[in-house]
Amino acid sequence: MHCQPGYKHKVYIWSKTVQTCLVCDEATESAECICNVCETELPWLMEHCDVCALPLPMEGLICGQCQKHPPAFNQVIAPWTYSFPIDSLISRFKHQARWPLGQMLAQLLAQHLQHRFDTTGLTPPDCLLPVPLARKRLRERGYNQALMLAHWLSSNLSIPHDEHLLLRPHETVAQQALDAKTRKRNLLGAFALAPDAQVQGRHFALVDDVLTTGATAHSLARLLMNAGARQVDVYCLARTPKPGS
Ligand SMILES: [Zn+2]
Numbered sequence: 001m002h003c004q005p006g007y008k009h010k011v012y013i014w015s016k017t018v019q020t021c022l023v024c025d026e027a028t029e030s031a032e033c034i035c036n037v038c039e040t041e042l043p044w045l046m047e048h049c050d051v052c053a054l055p056l057p058m059e060g061l062i063c064g065q066c067q068k069h070p071p072a073f074n075q076v077i078a079p080w081t082y083s084f085p086i087d088s089l090i091s092r093f094k095h096q097a098r099w100p101l102g103q104m105l106a107q108l109l110a111q112h113l114q115h116r117f118d119t120t121g122l123t124p125p126d127c128l129l130p131v132p133l134a135r136k137r138l139r140e141r142g143y144n145q146a147l148m149l150a151h152w153l154s155s156n157l158s159i160p161h162d163e164h165l166l167l168r169p170h171e172t173v174a175q176q177a178l179d180a181k182t183r184k185r186n187l188l189g190a191f192a193l194a195p196d197a198q199v200q201g202r203h204f205a206l207v208d209d210v211l212t213t214g215a216t217a218h219s220l221a222r223l224l225m226n227a228g229a230r231q232v233d234v235y236c237l238a239r240t241p242k243p244g245s
C-alpha cells in the first residue's frame with residue numbers, strides 16, 4: 001500500500017524550513033529564529049553617544065561622561081538598548097542556559113556588525129576578546145556568556161577570538177550591585193594579560209552581553225592600550241540607558 005507517498009519526505013522538508021520564533025512562538029516565514037514582527041519591535045538603539053553608545057536625544061554627540069573622562073576604548077557598538085524584551089532574552093540566555101536564544105542574539109549582532117563594516121567604514125578588528133568572568137561566577141554558572149557570544153560572532157564574521165589573552169586573577173564582587181565609584185575602585189587590578197599575550201599594534205574588540213557603566217570595558221581597554229594595542233572597540237548586545245531616563 002502506498003497511500004501516503006512522499007509523506008516522510010514532506011515532513012522532513014517541513015521541519016527543515018518552518019522555524020518557530022524564539023520570542024513569540026509563532027512560525028517564521030524564513031529560516032530565521034525570529035519572526036519579522038518581533039525583530040522590528042526589538043528596542044533598537046537609536047541616537048546615542050558616539051563613544052559609549054549611551055542613548056542620547058540627538059545623533060553625532062558625545063555624552064558628558066565621555067567628554068570629561070574619555071574612556072580607553074574607541075567606541076561601543078550595540079544594536080539594542082537594555083529594555084524589554086531584550087533584557088529578558090539576555091537574562092534567559094545567561095541565567096537559564098537557553099543557548100538557542102544566545103545564538104540568535106549573536107547572529108543578529110553579527111549581521112549588525114557586518115552591516116557597519118560594509119556601510120559605515122567600521123574597521124573589523126584583528127581579534128575578538130570575551131570579557132573574562134570572575135572565577136567564582138564561572139563556578140556558579142558553569143559557563144561564560146561573553147565567551148559563548150565571542151565564539152558565535154567569531155564563526156559568523158570569520159574573525160578569530162582569543163579566550164586566553166585576558167585574565168581575571170582576583171575575585172571581584174558582582175558589579176551590578178555596586179555604584180559607579182565603587183565599581184571603578186573594585187576593577188583596579190582586577191584584570192591582567194596572559195604572560196605570552198601578543199598585543200603590540202593589534203586591533204581588538206571586547207565582547208560582552210551588556211554594557212552598563214563601561215567601567216569593565218574601560219579597565220580592559222586601558223590594560224590593552226598600555227600594552228601597545230592599536231585600537232580597542234567594544235561589541236555588546238545591549239546598552240543600558242542612563243539610570244532614571
Ligand atoms: Zn515572533
Ligand SMILES: [Zn+2]
Pocket residue numbers: 049050051052053054062063064065066067
Ligand atoms: Zn559616552
